[in-house]
Amino acid sequence: MPGLPPLTHEEAQREFAETLSGFTAGDKPEYADYSRCIHCGLCLNACPTYRLWHNEADSPRGRIRQMALVDQGRLELNEAFVTHIDRCLDCRACETACPSGVEYGKLVELARAQIAKNFKRPRTSRWIRNFVYRRLLTDPRHIARIARAMRFYQRSGLEAIVRGTRILRLIGMSKRAELMPRIDREFFFSRLGKTFPAQGERRARVAFFAGCLAQVTFTQLNDATIRVLQANGCEVVVPADQFCCGALAAHAGERDVARELARKNMKAFSAEAFDAIVTNAAGCGSTLKEYAQLFATGREENESTDDAERAAEFSRGVRDVTEFLSDLGLSARMREMKLRVTYQDSCHLLHGQKIREAPRKLIRAIPGVELVEMPLAEQCCGSAGVYNVTETATSMELLKEKMRNAKSTGAPIIVTANPGCMLQLRAGAKLHATGQDVLHVVELLDRALTNA
Amino acid sequence: MSSAARIAASRAGEIVGPANVIDGADELAGYEVDGLGPGAAVRPGTAEEVSELVKYAAAEKLAVIPVGARTKLDMGMPPARYDLAIDMTRMDRVISYDPGDLTLSVEPGIPLTKLAATLAEHKQFLPLAVPFFEHATVGGTLASGVDSPLRHAYGTAREFVLGLEFVSGDGALTKSGGRVVKNVSGYDLHKLMLGGIGSLGVVTRVNFKTFPRPTPARGFFAAFETMEKALELRQRIMSSKLSPLTLDLGSPGTAELFSSATAAKIVPEAVTADLPARGKWTISAGFWGSTDVSARYERDLRQMAADCGAARVDVIGEDEIPGQLGRKREFVAIVSALSPGAVVMKLSVRASQLRGAQTEARNIVAGAPIDYATLTNGAGVIYFAMLPRRAGDAAQACRQAAGQIMKAITALGGYATIVRCPLELKREISVWGVPREDFPLMQRVKRAFDPCNIFAPGRFVGGF
């Protein structure tokens, strides 16, 4: 409970023993993890929400403190707690800033797992979450079905009519509508189970992780990724039985769902040996690389550790496409493109996977391309998975700042490394009329190839 | 001698020993401040004696002025009262010196020359190139707050005084800061004492950070037809990657002063480079380093000077540095020696206002029977000297000009004070310039340090 007087050492120890914790057993922020935070505050200025509001409660240090307080029974797991944890983008910029190596992403996901378990959200919210995380994302058939319906809405002229009525603005949905992805004419599902040969001498054999929503909205990107890999001497296999990586579920605290998806993917990719499992989505990559974490907590006492070990093995093979290509070295011939571009770090690439140089190196490798760094490229654009839908106002504020910085470079193209970021930045370019094009790193590489 | 003074002298004698009490009228004349003499002067030998003297003074409400070599007693306003001079010159020892740590602790009465000699043994020095250098003591130098051409590279005393021990107005022996080069323990009270002309306490010990002597040093010298061109070179150097030791701008009048016989008397070391620059604006800079570093300075400075249209450029060797630096250091002393009626003002403005400030000041004296000379140091502090061509109306014109310049500089967002002037001028205007909104805060400082108001009453900013 808040407002209690300070405890003595002895009382504190007893308190631990008596578990006054506001968390329940299973997936929860662990003492060993949160106590690593030495509350030095170095994360504050790296945190997008702290930079907006300057409130400790919406800073990484403050959120960790809140988890500790709940765990120690000094704070209730109540609406205030949920609000501050919800507002976190999980961009993990604080991890980059942290000198103590606090695994904040892990902590916040575990806190969300506790919220999912122990906090009763309003009925609509519960229904939507249940549908999205437990039904939609877990089954490609649902994704395809919904996508077809949306494609109809977008292309039949219905969307134009709805927009024309300005009803969206009336119900405060106009900005969210901008964020809605354009559904592809052709879905990527058809490529599942196929193998794409290497061009020239085979330098590597990789498995491609295609993502879930990306298969209906980023088919072009996925195709481009395969082309670029092929052109650089990679045989690309797209395993058939792959599922959503589980990132969105894990970020939302639905760890059992995430675990289930992880098991399926581990199985799908374990049939053959690959030099790497490659993804073009930094958000997915970050989760795929941390599958072991999913199985490290929430395990029953007598449950085996096999999953955790298999996950660790799986994760060792995962590479972001920029990381993989940068390590492999580009061998494809590229034409010169006189282009000025700027690069927006995708949070889960930079902060989640600590990859900063690889995408920049690839961009600079294209003849004629000039990379102009934008100020605060390492700050989140506000996309953050489903954050732009759940916390739209905050997301839009961050996007506004992002577009100001992007525009200041004078570059007509913003390059990034994650589909979610691309959607957000495209919406930003439109909303703030910057006239900028948004591309994935591999799409830029692909342009240099295909026009050769 | 009044009976009160006799009692004071006898009590002081009990504290410091009769041999260290000065009460003869002739000798006391040397302790006069703006025409007012003390009842007695005493020469304590220890901090404890100073403490006893101040306790006694506080009990009797005697007005005290601590003095060193008495070279700059005419700074500030005339004292409202003056009973006892505490002459610190007997306390002239080096208390400790750790050359390996570059730290030093001295008593305040030590002459700068003696201290320089001690430091020179270890190839070290203190960047206190202040006027009246041959006579001045450490204590007087710090209390007067005078700056030095070397501040461009080393800053003022606040940057290298690590701590002070002093006797505050209640007679308590007090200290602040310390002997180490980095320290945030407690309030930095000692910073308040620097430039406080003895209005807060009597310093009994000074802890310094010392510096390796920058040798071999060389000098650079460029002459210009106009102030604008000279200022352009100054600005270029300021925004270049060079870090000269000194960077000063002199007016044609200053070149004249520096080549005078008076200057040669005060600074016997020879100079040659200044002489052909009569009638010109001059930029002079000192720099040091190995052959390569010096060559780089010389090359860059020559290039920049040429770009700015210098009429003449000279580079001088180590042997001429003392003459060049000495003259800049003694600017105020040379002016005072040349003309007893001279008024020297200190005008402090932003770099971008240097031109405006000098132009305003020149315009104000234009047409008056006043010669002027200016020397602007690297910190953007202009020493503006007005030398009346004759007594009477010229002196009156100086007084008027001083007031106008103060207003003009204040309007530019700068500070204007009077460093040296005839006593009559102080009757008309405050040498501390236009009153500022922070003066009341200073009054609170004064109250905390000197609750009985015994230290140099009336001499400092705001009349306390």
Place this chain on the structure above:
Amino acid sequence: MDHHLLHELEHLLGHDGVLSRPEDLLLYEYDGSVEIARPQCVVFPAKTADVVRIVELSNRYKTPIVGRGAGTGLSGGALAREGGIVVSFARMNRILEIDIENHRAVVQPGVVNADLSLAVAHAGLHFAPDPSSQRACTIGGNVSENAGGPHTLAYGVTTNHVLGLEMVMPTGELVRIGGKAADAPGYDLCGLFVGSEGTLALVTEVTVRLTRLPEAVKTLLAVYDRVDDATETVVEITARGITPAACEMLDGWTLRAVEAWVHAGFPLDSAAVLLIEVDGLREAAEEHAAQIAEVCRLHGAREVRVACDEKERDLLWKGRKNAFGAVGRLSPTYYVQDGVIPRTKLPETLREIDRIGKENGFEIGNIFHAGDGNLHPIILFDARDSKQFQRAVSTAEEIIRFCIKMGGAITGEHGVGMEKDRLMPFLFSEADIALMKRVRDEFNPAGLLNPGKIFPTGKGCGEVRVRSQRNGAETDSTHEESSPA
């Protein structure tokens, strides 16, 4: 807290500008130090006029008031030791003016240190004080604590870079001291207020000097098999009159902890490394680097590396700048001390720290600004063992007392705050402290501004309150001091 006061604060600042719910206040009871103290409310002024009103209200309701920047301080300076209002300046974070020609900037106190340097980098300038927390800490906080950092060896600490302040006095007046030009007439008030740890005024605007970035930087890493060789190198570099821009030392224990996490390339079997940086003109930096390398070898460095490019330089510095965090990975609770000694006493003092540690059963790591004799011994302990914790505190105190004996001081850059108030009497006499108090009382007569800081709070034979916390599990303990405070 008086609900009328709360109401007035909310009226002034809006609901968004006031925090008063217990769950919010729990997040303002800590800063970067090991201290704990909870306020009764937190307010976020948006402008100077708000601060004036807040101070007026604090006076009217006789409620203590404490300024706070980013809360990265290491001595509890921003904590409400006696409760009351915490004034967070985090939202007053605008850079008001950048004056390139005059090398000046005017900023609000909530501007983050590194953000100012970033904003002027295009002109080849920076704000020189660079505390390890510079990416998060605010300039207002730097001013209050007179912050230092590795490069202050050559560039000076915050007080050397502040030219003017706008402040709200505890009595409610708004005053300006100093300004853009040098040498404001009268007492050096900036010299007094900078580093007064928020006990004399609330700063609402700061005029700072900007410093040119050097043309060239050379970073060296010297590796030693004996700690004494490293410390003697520092003494010799100082004595030779070379002033490096920075001169940092990590002892063997610390460098191993750092290497395990940062992989900066510190050899694991070495006893100490020195990280030395020189800068300035290209020619000068090269010469000084060569001279320093020679001194290092002369004093038994088994290897001297020179960073060849920006990347190598960053890596070496990363090892230094992340050192405390790396230690945090070994043990979440540790006590970083901050003491200063004359540089010639470095070898002797490090030996004594080692001895004190062994005697008390602690392994003590040392990572510090060797170039200016500013030590940061790190004592690891287990906070759940209250006896061990008390022993850690008394061990730290023993080290600081030794620093004083060596002619040093109780804090070089972290401040006294509520951490070291009880150590003040070991360094300062009653008269020294009495005068400092008189100065405080002149400006802060009601004692409402940041009470309980700097000055010893104990009465007579002191009861020492030490608090440690592991992320909220607070613990109080008391122990008797061996000598009267």
